[in-house]
Amino acid sequence: xxxxxxxxINGTDGIVALCGEExxxxxxxxxxxxxxxVLLINGDGGECVAEITSVADRTVTLSILEHIASSAEPNVKxxxxxxxxxxxxxxxxIQKCVELGVSEIVPVASQRCISDGNIKxxxxxxxNRVSQEAAKQCGRASVPIVTTPVRLKNMDVSGFDIALLAYxxxxxxxxxxxxxxxxxxxxxxxxxxxxGGFSPSEVEWLVGSGVVxxxxxxxxxxxxxxxxxxxxxxMYELED
Ligand code: SAH
Numbered sequence: 638x639x640x641x642x643x644x645x646i647n648g649t650d651g652i653v654a655l656c657g658e659e660x661x662x663x664x665x666x667x668x669x670x671x672x673x674x675v676l677l678i679n680g681d682g683g684e685c686v687a688e689i690t691s692v693a694d695r696t697v698t699l700s701i702l703e704h705i706a707s708s709a710e711p712n713v714k715x716x717x718x719x720x721x722x723x724x725x726x727x728x729x730x731i732q733k734c735v736e737l738g739v740s741e742i743v744p745v746a747s748q749r750c751i752s753d754g755n756i757k758x759x760x761x762x763x764x765n766r767v768s769q770e771a772a773k774q775c776g777r778a779s780v781p782i783v784t785t786p787v788r789l790k791n792m793d794v795s796g797f798d799i800a801l802l803a804y805x806x807x808x809x810x811x812x813x814x815x816x817x818x819x820x821x822x823x824x825x826x827x828x829x830x831x832x833g834g835f836s837p838s839e840v841e842w843l844v845g846s847g848v849v850x851x852x853x854x855x856x857x858x859x860x861x862x863x864x865x866x867x868x869x870x871x872m873y874e875l876e877d
Contacts, residue, residue: 638676639667639669639675641677641773644679646677646685647679651701652700653677653700655698656696660696660697663689671690671692673688674702678707681780682707682710684778685705686701687699688700707778708776710777710778710779712877713738713872714824715825716739716826717739717868718745718794719745719860720744720830720835721746721751721831727764728764731764732771733864734864734868735767735772735775736771738876741783742784743792744787745787745792746786747788747836748835748839765780765782767783794846794848799819799826800826800827800848800849801815801827801828802828802840803827803828803829803830804830804851805834808852810849811854813870815851816874822875825875828848829863829864829867854866
């Protein structure tokens with residue numbers, strides 16, 4: 638069944654009206670009509686089956702048939718703290734990490750980032766649209782938020798069961814070995830450096846504040862590969 642976004646699917650009357658892009662897609666692109674069934678998701682974990690009851694004036698009205706539990710949401714919450722990469726790469730990182738089950742993405746400005754973290758509103762809005770599209774495409778009911786960038790020193794990783802720094806110079810501990818020694822992890826922060834990596838003082842500061850450094854393997858990955866690879870490994874080990 639096709640999925641569409643509808644902010645309000647929890648009202649008491651069970652009637653939902655869609656307009657704008659979603660309605661255009663239903664009416665003009667897919668040419669759906671009265672009686673057709675679709676899935677509605679609210680981006681916040683809610684999902685339901687609905688039937689189209691009328692199509693008029695660029696508005697589609699639907700009646701909710703059944704609320705369902707999303708099967709695509711992971712049981713572990715992973716927040717990606719991604720140091721700002723060069724031009725364009727952030728979109729790829731967002732798209733792939735949403736597909737792999739990330740819960741939230743926090744762009745980070747660190748010493749070796751080219752960007753100072755001051756990004757335009759329009760760019761942040763575009764990143765969130767990339768997340769929404771990816772969530773819709775891969776069947777998720779929740780849309781991970783891409784937050785405004787923070788400075789490395791202002792990152793808050795205190796609320797997680799574990800915070801992991803992907804560090805290419807870590808020789809003792811691999812992500813795989815660490816995860817196999819832990820149990821009952823339900824929230825993880827993962828921190829990925831920019832193209833130039835983290836400076837020694839940044840690594841020292843992160844490790845000093847309780848972050849655990851891990852290796853992702855024997856090869857040095859590009860920043861846009863590292864988050865994707867780390868998330869795939871995490872989900873492999875932690876998802877039911
Ligand atoms: N400064 C490095 C490369 C940085 S790679 C150099 O040029 O040699 C960019 C980021 O990807 C790193 O900061 C780290 O977070 C992550 N990364 C890349 N390869 C990794 C690996 N094998 N293990 C852990 N993290 C890795």
